[in-house]
Amino acid sequence: MKQLPTLAAVFAYLSLLTVGGGMAAFPELKALSVDVYHWLTFPQLIHFFSIGQLAPGPNMMMVASIGEWVAGPLGALVVVTAFFLPSACLTFAVGRLWDHMAGWGWRDSIQRGLAPVSIGLLLAGAISIAxxxxxxxxxxxxxxxxxxxxxxTRLNPALLILASAVVGLLVYLETG
Amino acid sequence: MSEPRLRPSGLPAVARRTGGATVSLHHIFLVFLGIGTTSVGGGLVAYMRRSLVDKQGWVDDREFVRMLTICQALPGLNGTNMAILTGDHLRGPRGAAAAILGVCLPGGLIMVGAAIAYGAHGHHAYAAAMLTTIAAAAVGIAFSVAIQLGQRSLKGVADLVFVALTVIGVNLLHVSVLVVLAVVGALAIWWYRPRGPAPANRR
Structure with a gap:
């Protein structure tokens, strides 16, 4: 129970870092959940991220696993709400203002400038996971x-996850 | 470009498409629940386009791309941000709430179940072996997403420099993502600052 406010604060903060995609927040997610708060180990975090590739919907729903792991179903609810609400509110507001900002030259500058930074953050997230x-x-x-x-190819990534699970099982049966 | 500015969120266009009837919140929730259940293996935006543009006809292709552009310039996952914008487009704030709830619910429940199963079985040797190879595959997926997006949106040497600065800041210097986002982001936005022919007239 004591963890809930901290969980909410951490995931609300992470929410605002997900520029370009959920993976952008991964290095910070690792730093906070593993190094600072010791909610789980790095291998456990990697496992949740990996299992999350099999789940439908937004690709960072693995945060629900962390919430459940740390504080049960209520923890999952708090984490998911904190992770999606701030960016959702911002999108809602900007969505309504977007057309009004068409004459504002900086709108295109922000769009253009954030594009490479968001790719960089995705790449940084991938490196951190690797x-x-x-x-x-x-x-x-x-x-x-x-x-x-x-x-x-245009293979579904979920198939590749399943195939690699089979490889892992075969290796285990061979060597274990 | 001035016409769309007059209507707040495109409601008249939708009312026309759906024969004047407004879409019920219930319907919005169910359609997004369907997307949230079937979109296995990433590519949520592609699933959304098929459902929202092709099947439901709730938004046309141009509007879809316009909304996607907004999502990509903002924090938040593209999938959930698209749900917010489409929901708002159809039924205002309550439509946005119904849409994001629908798209998140199935995956969220599955991942809660996954955490419980992991707690019960994750320590077994066979599970650990499978999780190790699954994690390696997830790394491949993560890089493919970054590379494919990069191929589409990176243009010129300046963009590559901004990508490199971001990666160096996060992975080598271990600066917090927030600081990297603020510093490199500000630098990149400044680099692409508005440069009109007659700046004095723009004010």
């Missing part, structure tokens, strides 16, 4: 294969 998720040649090989397949 640091925790890849140890050893098998992981590197799987990541490279998945990346290549996604860039050259």
């Amino acid at each position: 640091r925790g998720a890849i140890s050893g040649w098998l992981g590197g090989l799987i990541a490279a294969t998945v990346l290549t397949l996604l860039l050259v």
